[in-house]
Amino acid sequence: NAGVTQTPKFQVLKTGQSMTLQCAQDMNHEYMSWYRQDPGMGLRLIHYSVGAGITDQGEVPNGYNVSRSTTEDFPLRLLSAAPSQTSVYFCASSNRGQSIETQYFGPGTRLLVL
Amino acid sequence: AQSVTQLGSHVSVSEGALVLLRCNYSSSVPPYLFWYVQYPNQGLQLLLKYTSAATLVKGINGFEAEFKKSETSFHLTKPSAHMSDAAEYFCAVSVPPRGNMLTFGGGTRLMVKP
Numbered sequence: 001n002a003g004v005t006q007t008p009k010f011q012v013l014k015t016g017q018s019m020t021l022q023c024a025q026d027m028n029h030e031y032m033s034w035y036r037q038d039p040g041m042g043l044r045l046i047h048y049s050v051g052a053g054i055t056d057q058g059e060v061p062n063g064y065n066v067s068r069s070t071t072e073d074f075p076l077r078l079l080s081a082a083p084s085q086t087s088v089y090f091c092a093s094s095n096r097g098q099s100i101e102t103q104y105f106g107p108g109t110r111l112l113v114l
Numbered sequence: 115a116q117s118v119t120q121l122g123s124h125v126s127v128s129e130g131a132l133v134l135l136r137c138n139y140s141s142s143v144p145p146y147l148f149w150y151v152q153y154p155n156q157g158l159q160l161l162l163k164y165t166s167a168a169t170l171v172k173g174i175n176g177f178e179a180e181f182k183k184s185e186t187s188f189h190l191t192k193p194s195a196h197m198s199d200a201a202e203y204f205c206a207v208s209v210p211p212r213g214n215m216l217t218f219g220g221g222t223r224l225m226v227k228p
Contacts, residue, residue, distance in 0.1 A: 004157070031214050042120075042204055042218030043206075045216065048214075100165045100213045100214075101214065105150075105157035105159070108155075108156075108157055
């Protein structure tokens with residue numbers, strides 16, 4: 001049971017380049033989400049999904065796209081990277097129940113946009 | 115909308131001393147509250163959560179937090195700090211029915227001196 005995995009661990013992009021951050025979980029969790037972490041600002045929700053085929057925007061969605069074709073995978077796409085997107089990105093997953101389920105976080109992807 | 119304020123971006127204590135990390139929240143409805151810990155270069159790990167049951171919540175590694183509605187606080191404490199407690203700690207809030215959508219505070223970095 002690998003939990004939540006993210007690739008790559010580190011990436012350097014030039015302004016305007018595109019890339020996809022991968023996130024996968026093997027716990028059959030319905031809920032998955034992407035956060036970005038910036039110094040002094042904690043983590044901010046970018047996009048989330050409550051199940052395959054369903055996605056929605058979080059607090060800071062601009063410049064990012066997501067899709068959820070399977071329960072296991074939830075990739076985050078940057079179509080045209082900007083220096084303001086330099087950050088550490090975390091993917092998280094949990095069951096979607098009536099009570100508050102524990103969210104499991106991946107190890108993160110550190111992104112530098114030049 | 116809900117929000118979280120963590121007082122003190124850096125806290126330093128001596129090994130064996132009391133750990134107190136402060137968290138105040140704002141929410142128009144009864145919230146769910148969480149404390150997460152992040153060790154260097156790792157993802158976030160849940161320490162404890164409050165979901166409207168007992169107001170004193172015990173978590174892992176000897177940490178506990180008390181929900182005080184009158185003070186809108188959820189401070190994290192540990193009686194005796196250990197070197198291994200050095201990490202960054204995040205307080206987070208969510209509200210029903212979107213209990214999985216977390217709003218994080220800015221984080222507090224705990225340093226433990228020998």
